[in-house]
Amino acid sequence: MSLVSIMFSVFVTVALLLYYLLPRKAQSAVLFGMSVLFYLSYGIQPVLFLVFAVGVTYTAAVRMGALYEAAGNEEDRRAAMASAKKSSRRILIIAMLLNFGMLAFLKYTNFFIDNINGVLSAGLPHLKLLLPLGISYYTFQSVGYLLDVYWQRSRCENNLFRLALFLVFFPYMVQGPISRYGQLAGQLYENHDFDWANIHRGLLRILWGLFKMMVLAEWASVYREAIFADPDGLAGIALFGVLLYTVELYGNFSGGIDIVLGVASMFSIRMEENFRQPFFSVSITDFWQRWHITQGSWMRDYVFYPLTLSGFMKKFGKKTKKAFGKKVGRTIPVCLANLIVFFLVGVWHGPTWGNIGWGIYNGVIIAFSVLMENRYKIWKKALHINDKSKGWHLFMILRTFALINISWYFDCVTSLSKALKMMRYSVTAFDPSLFLTIPAGKLGTDFTPYALGILLGGCLILFCVSLWKERGADPEADVLKAPVALQVLLFLLLLLAVLALGPQSAGRGFIYAQF
Amino acid sequence: MREKILEILEDLIPDEEIEGRTGLVEDRILSSFTILNLISEIYDELDIEIPVEDVVPENFDSLDAIVAVVEKYQQV
Structure with a gap:
């Protein structure tokens, strides 16, 4: 079911x-x-x-x-x-x-x-x-x-x-x-x-989740699949292929979680949040505290901490402190445990070398940034960079977004050579008009501009809601405080969008169900 | 001992005000990496071992909480 x-x-x-x-x-x-x-x-x-x-x-x-x-x-x-x-x-x-x-x-x-x-x-x-x-x-x-x-x-x-x-x-x-x-x-x-409030809140969350899954993720999937199926012919939009994969993965996974949490809310049960605006992350470490949060915290509490505090790691830590000095030496066992954790996260995502590579990529970046932390501070000081400024914050968000998207290349294709080819095309070819040659599923190329409009509009709505939440607001609570007529209108608009704006290829299922 | 722990914390997170502050874990001032480095330093400096079962957010959320968990194992 x-x-x-x-x-x-x-x-x-x-x-x-x-x-x-x-x-x-x-x-x-x-x-x-x-x-x-x-x-x-x-x-x-x-x-x-x-x-x-x-x-x-x-x-x-x-x-x-x-x-x-x-x-x-x-x-x-x-x-x-x-x-x-x-x-x-x-x-x-x-x-x-x-x-x-x-x-x-x-x-x-x-x-x-x-x-x-x-x-x-x-x-x-x-x-x-x-x-x-x-x-x-x-x-x-x-x-x-x-x-x-x-x-x-x-x-x-x-x-x-x-x-x-x-x-x-x-x-x-x-x-x-x-x-x-x-x-x-x-x-x-x-x-x-x-409690009606729990039912309202749950229904709103479910509709929002359905919108993310059936409109955003589904349309993103139609175009992403086409690009990945013909990377040479559609080289000019290879970069969009991986960006669409991000939309698809996030829409599908977080939308599914919205449905789960919405259903639980209707039973007056509060489950833990699994996402917290992951694309506002300022580092890969931050990303993993915002994406699939419950898995990250499980790995931290039940693998990362026990592994780092194990007898073997303590002995290893003594040796690294002797060899590299106190500060770096104490961090090396933590970095090693972190690498093992991300290897396991990769293995958990699926039995393929692509997933394992993707896990290790994340682990290496985190370990590297921890080991380089003091060096970064020195560089920032030398270059007079104010790391509390809005500009620096925005730069860090964009840098992290780029690093995450690079990691998806390994995750979303079947071979390393294809991933490298897609990466190459992403920086060497650019021709967005190629989108117009891709049919909008069964609706054909005539519908493509509308489909792309829906996708772009949906991403914009998602971005605005995420920004609203990132600034500390609770959109669900705010909506439920609005006049009843406005609430009904919003519910109907979301319902209409879910029923009318998604592609006809529904029923792909949850990406994360296979894990 | 409190002063020693404060000194270690100030070394690990030099830009943050620690004394009298709560929410060190909740506000992500102490990351999981920093918590593990803190445990390693406490072991090196005070010869007190904090076992994994006590590595929970509430034991690291303020200086008082950290001192309390360290004292618990000092007495063992």
């Missing part, structure tokens, strides 16, 4: 009616039942993987919780807790291997087979593996929860139904956001009163 379908709208409406009309104490049962139904709509087999993940996570967390509880009652509490932590560590490792092992096997086996075949010409056939919907998201949520229990940041959940609801809550299944147990779980079990 696609999130952009009549079926899903009916499904959410039925769920909302049951949620608010049945006694409030049944609300979490309604959410659980509807989530299971939603997942079952993708078949029985994916459910089995989900049951496995829930079972492993629940059993391991309860076992760790019991160990800590027993240790807390011992006379020598400190020694007993240390021993409980040691035993919990074994349980944690097994549970993580089972969770990540399942994900890795399903997602990366054929990638390894391809590489073995490439190197050894082994001719091994692909395995017919199904990648269940949302497996990355519930695996990340499971492992995050297990680590929180192991570190005693969260208490373990002894109620299987409650933990299962946290892992199967249907809105996040398609493309996140990745939630933390402490932030989301309590809201799922609380009783919520019906």
Whole structure:
């Protein structure tokens, strides 16, 4: 069941009616039942993987919780807790291997087979593996929860139904956001009163998300696909190809997240934001704090910090401090851990060398900028650059936007040679009139100027809304404070745009659903 | 110890006012890189190790919070 379908709208409406009309104490049962139904709509087999993940996570967390509880009652509490932590560590490792092992096997086996075949010409056939919907998201949520229990940041959940609801809550299944147990779980079990404000806010967010997905991302996709399919013939607009990819990726991913957060809002549940105006970033580090925020913070808390503070990195840090001095030496292990994290982010995005290269590219730029930080300060001082000025801020935004777009070349084509060719054309050829030769999907070239107008107008609206938010405003709250007639007009305009202005090639699905 | 931690922080983020300020993590004055460098410096200068389970925003959001978490492990 696609999130952009009549079926899903009916499904959410039925769920909302049951949620608010049945006694409030049944609300979490309604959410659980509807989530299971939603997942079952993708078949029985994916459910089995989900049951496995829930079972492993629940059993391991309860076992760790019991160990800590027993240790807390011992006379020598400190020694007993240390021993409980040691035993919990074994349980944690097994549970993580089972969770990540399942994900890795399903997602990366054929990638390894391809590489073995490439190197050894082994001719091994692909395995017919199904990648269940949302497996990355519930695996990340499971492992995050297990680590929180192991570190005693969260208490373990002894109620299987409650933990299962946290892992199967249907809105996040398609493309996140990745939630933390402490932030989301309590809201799922609380009783919520019906509140029109939540419904209004949710509907507005959903319509805005649909506009980004079905109008902006869809039109961008039509032209981006044409450019990437014929890079030689359309060399004069190669630069626009990658810019359109940015619009497509952002419109599709952030629009999908708007729908998810809007649906959750209608159930009076607040999920974490996943985007914060990423194209206003002043550095790649800043970008990763604004783009797919929940994945970035997951990686930071559960991979980057533990890896940097591990025994191995501490020993490595001692050596680098000895070799390079205190300041640079202490930063090198952090940079290395950062590179490993971005390698993993690349791997997570998909089993291709392009994605891995894209991840490492981001990691190298961040590491380089950290190592060069003091040098940059000296240069800025020597060149009399005021880094608090608006001009410098704008320069940093444009520089970061360029660096991000360069990284998309690796992400959006199938081979390195094609990426390099597109890059070359981007700076050596420029002929925007070539756009007029590309048909607007089934509507033909006659409609192309209108399609480009819609795309450009949509980007302008998106830019204005983003700028509004970047300046600290809350556009949804502001709209909901406006006179009712204006609100109705805006809702109708958005609805009309979604229904009438998108290309006829709807139903491409969410780019991030495959992760 | 408070003075030593303040000194380390002033060295790591020289352009920022730290004393009496809250929201060091929330306002992105302390990045994840800076937090890890701070932990490394605290270990080198004070011989106190902050474990990963205590690397959470609330423990680094102000000088007071940082001093409190360091003191917690000083007593261990």
